[in-house]
Amino acid sequence: MRGLILRTTIWIDRFHPDRDRRPHAEDYRVDVSWRSTTVLDALFQIQSEIDPSLVFRYSCRSAICGSCCMVINGQERLACETLVGDLVERYETVRIAPMRNHPVIKDLVVNMRPFWEKIRAVTPWIVEPKASNRIEPKASGVEEGNRPPERPPVLTRETRRAFHNADACIMCGACLSSCNSFHVSPGFLGPAALAKAYRFAADPRDGTLTERLKRLVQPDGIWDCVRCNFCVEVCPKDVRPMEQIIRLRRMALERGMVDDIGARHVTAFTQIVRHEGRLNEGLLPVKMLWRNLRALLRVIPLGARMFLKGKVPVPLAIRPRIGKMDEVRRIFRRRKEKLPVEPKASNKIEPKASNKIEPKASNKIEPKASNKIEPKASNKEGGGLID
């Protein structure tokens, strides 16, 4: 059907703040070239030929600036790189709505303030290490004498690989628009900001990794992601924000930051698989919550109802739940033996704080960055992931 011009209907959610209480869909007939008309082209056509009052945001028209993100047939996409013909083939009708999770200003234009607030909150720039904390040239892998010590390490191809594409973000907001956790919990930092946070956590030129992680493990941070995978699905640049959140979680766990219940979920779950092969739903909450008696007591009524329905095993009946458990234990043993020698990109960044948090150091964080951090991170059970 190459080159074919077809007349098709496009439904657009319209909203005028002075006239409308809520958005309403209106349909427009447009002529599209099957293999070349983008949704953005169609919007221009509607604006110039049918209704000049239609409002939408755009700039580069070539999937670089990230301005024209909208919900197209139920999914966040860039209007400038989405072909109308593809949509018609897949969905028959074309439906366009503004981004979700952001207040609509008019028609397809939303207020991006929530997005930018989140980005700003994660210190999206490089903070040089303080003199006392500065990376010694040797430790950072830069040969001594090659350059003056005060110059930060240079970004290498190797280091860029550690970003895992988090640096490809064009800040279109597709991920935050689709984020399920953010939808019900507006305080959550969300996928874009956390992917950005990872990008700077993985940057060897930054000297504040521990401080960054300490802020990110607070409520509304990395442990508030529900892992719904929407952000991974909708990102037009394959940043895979949820995967970057998981990397931040791993970095925090590796540094013994296990105060959050989310972290304890990971350690408890892993230990149960190590000992029983399969999950023991009775034991998991006990292992996660034993230090918080009130939380534990709160899950008991529901646990009891589940028990009566034959839905939970007796928590303390720890036994292999699969055959050949020795094989699983062997994998865990081998992995544990291997772990300490595994080169971690992040170790290079902060030689001092890589394995344990020193309570003293955390007291000295710059006042601005640390206002939310509680200096009680003397937790040593980080290694408990595999014990």
Place this chain on the structure above:
Amino acid sequence: MRYALFTGCAAKGATPELYQSTMAILPRLGIDVVELVDAACCGAGVVRQGDEDLALAINARTFAQAERLGLPMMTICGTCQGVTAGARRALAEEGALERVNGLLEGNGGPYRGGIKIRHLQWVLVEEIGLKRLREMVRRPLAGLKVGAFYGCYILRPSQDLGFEDPANPQSLEEIILALGADPVDYTGRTKCCGFPLLFEREAIATALAGGNLGEAKDAGADCLVTPCPLCHMGLDIYQGKAERRVGRTLGVPILHLPQLIGLALGLSPRELGVSRHLVPVRRVLDKIGWR
């Protein structure tokens, strides 16, 4: 049609009715299975947060078991499907197989790569086919309004799953239609049930569950059906807490996919273990004439 059945933890733990109903319908559907009784947990996306290679190794061990049987794997859990698909993709990356097989040494053999993993839902649509499924129905679920609840991991990321468009999936609705029931459309059908955060952030989890359940109810659903036992837990076990969170009564029964199929195939509610749910399914049974 023969598969190596990977039950996952939930079917053997907190949702035993899933295992029971699966085993009840498989012979009737003509699906022959060998259960992977030695298979460990897939890690549920949790283990890999601490140690990626550890999670890959326990999955590679399971894949190798199916390979040795010479059978494709079948899952009955949406989360298992997503996690194993992700592990399968990660193991296909350069160097991963050698690295992870090193951890498997002495475990009966390495994983060779390229395992086929299909969820029961996909097997129904692709292998059995909707036409044959329709012919197998003994007790059409006429008049029953069913909301599909897909859950995240059977849809996203589509790069790993690749079965259908995560923005507009249709397979569950097609199955619901084949069983004689009416699918109900609501936007929550592809959203998150909240389960992964139930212990960590109950307020987020129950708001998600309550929001989706409320939407389904407003759309007129008599019940929801899900291919994922973790969604079942999030929506059934925690429905009471979700009601309190969103401030409305819901009372929406949640069925596992094999239970809905079983009812249409003429199996009794008892054989399908529906009495193990926390939200009673009486309303559903009344509507399709089980007294």
